[in-house]
Amino acid sequence: MYSRKLLEEFTDPKNVGVIEDADGVGQLGNPADGDVITIYIKVRDGILTDVKFKTFGCAAAIATSSMVTQMAKGRTIEEARRITKEEVAEALGGLPPGKMDCSNFAPDTLRMAIEDYQNKHNI
Amino acid sequence: MYSRKLLEEFTDPKNVGVIEDADGVGQLGNPADGDVITIYIKVRDGILTDVKFKTFGCAAAIATSSMVTQMAKGRTIEEARRITKEEVAEALGGLPPGKMDCSNFAPDTLRMAIEDYQNKHNI
Amino acid sequence: MKRIYLDHSATTHVDTRVLEAMLPYFSEKFGNASSLHSFGLEAAEALSSSREQVAAALGAEPQEIIFTSGGTESDNMAIKGSAYMCSSRGRHIITSVIEHPAVLRTCEQLEKEGFEVTYVPVDNEGILDTQFLEDSIREDTILISIMHANNEIGTVQPIKEISELIEGRGIVLHTDAVQSVGKIPVDVNELGVDMLSISSHKLHGPKGVGALYLRSGVNILPIVQGGGHERGLRPGTENIPGIVGFAKAMAIAREQLEADSRHMQRLRDSMVEKVRSRIPYSRLNGHEIKRLPNNVNMSFRHVEGESLLMLLDMQGVAVSTGSACSSKSQKASHVLTAIDPGVDYIHGSLRFTLGRENTMEEIDLVVDLLEEAVIKLRRMSPFEEGN
Amino acid sequence: MKRIYLDHSATTHVDTRVLEAMLPYFSEKFGNASSLHSFGLEAAEALSSSREQVAAALGAEPQEIIFTSGGTESDNMAIKGSAYMCSSRGRHIITSVIEHPAVLRTCEQLEKEGFEVTYVPVDNEGILDTQFLEDSIREDTILISIMHANNEIGTVQPIKEISELIEGRGIVLHTDAVQSVGKIPVDVNELGVDMLSISSHKLHGPKGVGALYLRSGVNILPIVQGGGHERGLRPGTENIPGIVGFAKAMAIAREQLEADSRHMQRLRDSMVEKVRSRIPYSRLNGHEIKRLPNNVNMSFRHVEGESLLMLLDMQGVAVSTGSACSSKSQKASHVLTAIDPGVDYIHGSLRFTLGRENTMEEIDLVVDLLEEAVIKLRRMSPFEEGN
Numbered sequence A, B: 001m002y003s004r005k006l007l008e009e010f011t012d013p014k015n016v017g018v019i020e021d022a023d024g025v026g027q028l029g030n031p032a033d034g035d036v037i038t039i040y041i042k043v044r045d046g047i048l049t050d051v052k053f054k055t056f057g058c059a060a061a062i063a064t065s066s067m068v069t070q071m072a073k074g075r076t077i078e079e080a081r082r083i084t085k086e087e088v089a090e091a092l093g094g095l096p097p098g099k100m101d102c103s104n105f106a107p108d109t110l111r112m113a114i115e116d117y118q119n120k121h122n123i
Numbered sequence C, D: 001m002k003r004i005y006l007d008h009s010a011t012t013h014v015d016t017r018v019l020e021a022m023l024p025y026f027s028e029k030f031g032n033a034s035s036l037h038s039f040g041l042e043a044a045e046a047l048s049s050s051r052e053q054v055a056a057a058l059g060a061e062p063q064e065i066i067f068t069s070g071g072t073e074s075d076n077m078a079i080k081g082s083a084y085m086c087s088s089r090g091r092h093i094i095t096s097v098i099e100h101p102a103v104l105r106t107c108e109q110l111e112k113e114g115f116e117v118t119y120v121p122v123d124n125e126g127i128l129d130t131q132f133l134e135d136s137i138r139e140d141t142i143l144i145s146i147m148h149a150n151n152e153i154g155t156v157q158p159i160k161e162i163s164e165l166i167e168g169r170g171i172v173l174h175t176d177a178v179q180s181v182g183k184i185p186v187d188v189n190e191l192g193v194d195m196l197s198i199s200s201h202k203l204h205g206p207k208g209v210g211a212l213y214l215r216s217g218v219n220i221l222p223i224v225q226g227g228g229h230e231r232g233l234r235p236g237t238e239n240i241p242g243i244v245g246f247a248k249a250m251a252i253a254r255e256q257l258e259a260d261s262r263h264m265q266r267l268r269d270s271m272v273e274k275v276r277s278r279i280p281y282s283r284l285n286g287h288e289i290k291r292l293p294n295n296v297n298m299s300f301r302h303v304e305g306e307s308l309l310m311l312l313d314m315q316g317v318a319v320s321t322g323s324a325c326s327s328k329s330q331k332a333s334h335v336l337t338a339i340d341p342g343v344d345y346i347h348g349s350l351r352f353t354l355g356r357e358n359t360m361e362e363i364d365l366v367v368d369l370l371e372e373a374v375i376k377l378r379r380m381s382p383f384e385e386g387n
């Protein structure tokens, strides 16, 4: 069902954790639905210098969270905002049909963190 | 399905044939139904001295025909008339459930032959 | 005693290659195809490649194959499933008088539920009256179910002609191909059918498994409810070893079709010729040419079929009658009755159905034994002369 | 990597003795049980002795056993078959909220057809509210279908109590015993049921076969039409190898019941105890005592079940979640929802279902791996403290 790539990402996820003094935080989902992603970002000069996540959810939710944080890190805000679910899915070797929705979930949370940053800093 | 006894009787039936100058003849069934038994009897001093059959039908029809002719031969008319389907079935080691009707068929034909004899001789 | 099996339309032995393919799935790769873990994945992969194999053998797409428990279930699912699906559009169904009970009894059930069914007759050789069928089509006709090949007399019906006839009229076309797959070419697009039933055990696959081909875009309602297996159309834990064996049997049948079919036809024609020349008053039931390469159905005047079957069985030869003899009044089969060979022949039919492993020697021996048996029974027959 | 299988409620491997019993029926004794010749008789004899074996294992009579393609079909046949049979007398059915989809979806289908269904709730431990059930009975109640043991949380329902409750009221009682047979005693007279569903592959028999026990004198209508097999209630060529294997599995299950059940219960209790003492915030779902000896269903706070399953799978341990996770919105299973373990636990359930061949060493290893996995996932969880 899951690709080998996704399973590797899932068992060895990168950027797990909390950024205590984050510049922006996004959270999507709710525990009753069985999926919650929280993404923390640190921004300097319009570049995401650090990105971390904490995720409660299925293997796909965790793997996409990990993947999106890696894709975002080092990118500009604009670049990070434009990360699509297709890119995330592709980077993970594809998602099973029933899980495609999942792949939108992590980039959406990232966009929320960026928005939070922009709101806080009136950008 | 069929007992070994019945199958033996069926493959090696006794008293097959026609009695040209029979004293009585009985025939039951019709070709459209797939079963016809003809029984010929020869009577002397109230005793069935010869009994023969010709049968078109399933293995049970042939085996019961053969069995009933053997049971009747040498018996008195009264004894022969009283041969029951249960006796025939028993002598054949039993009949399969769906074939019990069959066992009535041969003794009934024998009774018809006896009636024919009695009618012809005004008994 | 060496036994000779000539009843391949009743069932067939499982091919050794088929059994070999099945074996790992009983006790090693035994997972449930719905399970997420590695055991489940093994099963799901086997399921998916089996689906591809079955589809390929029929010229279909994998997602058009629904696995079932056999031909009877496939027929029920096809007929009821599409009748219920289309009932708002119409309630008229057309089938033939010589269908298998799995189709006939299902149609009768639908009649009880308010559907109307037209039963198209066949000619004396068992071929469908397509003019009658065409004339039977009405505004509210939703489904036509005509078997590809008959199980008793082996006649092959003009399915392609029927599909052309109804093209574009929005009528769903189903065919029961339980007897034809593995004996003649069966390609769903060549035939132009929307649904097609198959049973694994008729083609050297295991019993208890079969399939319904359901053309993409044609919708049916499920007749069994449960989990979401087989796209929700046939719930229940998938019978993986059975499905794997069935798929292997389909692949073999397709691969060997030409050779097998040529071989069986040679035996068939030789048998018919020998019987005709050796046994007087014998007749072939069904069509001379438009018949399965493995079907020899013959009647012998003044001889009853079950007796003949039993005599042959005692010599180790396994055949079948056309008719079910279950009580004193042995009703002739509905198929024999439909082609009406006459009262002298209707109860004397015997069905010999050949398999790819039968040999000419076996056929010759069977003809000898058959001749003896017919002579023996005719001697007992009240309709034949002589003492 | 040595794999450890703890998903026996999903399916089981075929016992070697079972496979051995089946093997001759694929390619040697391959006849169709309806055939009159010697190949047919061999098959018919196997069918009849299998029927005796299955009946004996349930305390039933052979003629009360109808072979089917599995648990789903048995459930459909029982529920629809008796609903249609009794519909002139009433159209009210009672079942529970925690039934298997094979029962729930069937009941929903009947609701579409004009039947009324009452779904009896369960308490927080998953035990049926029998008072509610009693209060639900009406003049027009024709059928009660309550599962013997639940497939997710393993709770055993008070079937005997229910049968005593409705004694003499002319209501047909069906139980889905798919999960209980082979784990706890199942005797149809002891339970007092009229119908009982079984699936072979849950008890080390082959997939694709099962049975419905139908008490003599209780009538149902067939849901599939065709030939006259299984007293006309379940037509289609009988799956002889499957039936033979199923019967053998039933005989073994009965013979070994006490020993197997004692062994599995020992593993179960040890596993629950170890998990509880090693993993904080873990809870057992279902009832402490009134549960199958082989079922351990536990939830882990702030951990999602599918992730846990995947981590264990990558270590070679096969388990199942209680819930089906098929989309972003992972709906908790209807069973977990019914017992309501709270939002922190409802998505974190894992089902470990033991088999008779599992060992204490395996259990110990699984507990180690489980502890690691829970710690790892909790570290990722936004609901847990820490970086």
Ligand SMILES: Cc1ncc(COP(=O)(O)O)c(C=O)c1O
Pocket (backbone or CB within 6 Å): C009, C070, C071, C072, C073, C075, C100, C102, C147, C149, C150, C151, C176, C178, C179, C199, C200, C201, C210, D235, D236, D237, D238
């Ligand atoms: C033409 C035809 N249709 C349907 C069936 C039913 O198949 P099964 O017995 O495998 O359910 C058969 C065989 O019995 C058949 O010959």
Ligand SMILES: Cc1ncc(COP(=O)(O)O)c(C=O)c1O
Pocket (backbone or CB within 6 Å): C235, C236, C237, C238, D009, D069, D070, D071, D072, D073, D075, D100, D102, D147, D149, D150, D151, D176, D178, D179, D199, D200, D201, D210
């Ligand atoms: C309680 C229960 N009922 C019915 C079924 C259905 O059985 P099958 O999948 O063999 O059709 C299952 C198993 O899936 C089950 O656990």
